[in-house]
Amino acid sequence: MSEMSGMGCSHGGRGSKRGNGSGDPDGDCGKYTRYTAEQVEVLEKVFAECPKPTFSDRQEMIHNYSILSNLEPKQIKIWFQNRRCREKQKKEANNLQSVNKKLTAANKLLKEENDRLQKQVSHLVYENEYIRQQLENISLDVTNTSCEPAVNSLQYSLRASNDPSGLLLVAKETMTEFFSKATGTLVDWVQLPGMKVLIDVFK
DNA sequence: CATAATAGCTCCACATGCGC
DNA sequence: GCGCATGTGGAGCTATTATG
Incomplete structure (x- = not known):
């Protein structure tokens, strides 16, 4: 005003x-002019202390710095306007850069976690296949009555060593850990449809 | 390419008019 | 006088243009 x-x-x-x-x-302040390095230096110095000078501040600048005396008040005003704009753009660019860095780091971690989990899955699939084979062998042996006592004891010992409740406990813990890591929060273990088959195997 | 300057816009403060 | 709506003008912001 x-x-x-x-x-x-x-x-x-x-x-x-x-x-x-x-x-x-x-x-004629509408003419395009390049300010001298000295003028810019003074303007920058003032900007560092006061990025948003009032009208009287700007008048004072012109009076205090003879190097600015050939500039119109309007030019000073526009210079500060553009300078604030550049400052804002610089800050936004820096912010974007830092966000980008964080996302890149997070992406790297997720990729590593993904690789690790894929390997774990491969290993578990292999183990599953091995156990399935063992069970098939045992069931074949059971049909052979000639060595029933031995089979019974083997079956018993296998069951004991591979205690289904123990395996279930391991599976439960693994799933809990998996979901916890995947979602970033601790979750209760939930029995999924596919898992029921696994559980039935041990019944 | 950096940046001075402009255009178009919004926001804010103030003034004015009107009904109560 | 008070509260509200409306108009006006200045300041700043942002996007864009134009120039050294």
């Missing part, structure tokens, strides 16, 4: 195409 009365600019950034008689009382 005070700026308008002070500068007498026709405003909201409207008005002329650059460099002609625009009716802008600030004169």
Whole structure:
């Protein structure tokens, strides 16, 4: 508000195409000019202390720094406007970069975890096949009555060593760990349809 | 390519008019 | 006088243009 009365600019950034008689009382500040390194240095210094100077702050700058005396107040205002814009863009770019870094790191971890789990699955499939074979062999032996006592004792010992409740416990713990890692939260073990088959094997 | 300058927009403060 | 709606103008922001 005070700026308008002070500068007498026709405003909201409207008005002329650059460099002609625009009716802008600030004169030919519409011409494109490159500020000198010294001017930029001073402006940067002020910006570091006060990124959003008021009208009177800007007037004061022009008075205090002779190197800025050839600049119009409007030019100072626009310089700070663009400078804030550049600062914001820089910050946003930095933020995006840091988010990108974090996501890349997370992606790497997930890939590693995925590899590890795939190997675990392969191993379990192999183990499952091995146990299935063992059980098939045992059931074949059971049909051979000539060595029934031996078979019974073998069956018993196998059952004992591979205690189904113990295996179930291991399976339960593995699933809990798996889901916990997969979801990032601790979950209760839930019996899935596919798992019922596995459990029935031991019944 | 960096950046000064512009256009178009929103936000805010203030003034004014109106009904109660 | 008070509360509300509306209009006006300045300031800043963002996207874009244009230039050294």
